[in-house]
Amino acid sequence: MVVLQTPNFKNKVNKLTKLQKRDLDSAIKSLVKSPDQAERNKGGLAFLRVYKFKMNKQEQLLGYSFDGDRLALELLALGAHENFYRDLKR
Numbered sequence: 001m002v003v004l005q006t007p008n009f010k011n012k013v014n015k016l017t018k019l020q021k022r023d024l025d026s027a028i029k030s031l032v033k034s035p036d037q038a039e040r041n042k043g044g045l046a047f048l049r050v051y052k053f054k055m056n057k058q059e060q061l062l063g064y065s066f067d068g069d070r071l072a073l074e075l076l077a078l079g080a081h082e083n084f085y086r087d088l089k090r
Contacts, residue, residue, distance in 0.1 A: 061084050
């Protein structure tokens with residue numbers, strides 16, 4: 001499986017500490033094993049799936065899309081719930 005990252009996602013990851021990156025890596029490994037574990041959104045963000053996980057005891061949202069035909073997992077966004085969906089619509 002190929003894991004792709006958007007530039008927005010890369011910028012957010014570069015700002016994380018080592019402990020936060022470790023939590024993120026375990027969440028990504030979990031998605032690679034089972035990419036269909038998150039539900040699809042409805043409406044304008046129907047392409048997006050959101051996986052919730054804990055990073056430093058705080059809930060984070062990891063937005064991604066999965067293309068089963070070419071086995072590609074594209075990581076789109078990372079952040080807390082506050083303004084997460086609003087920022088993705090832009």
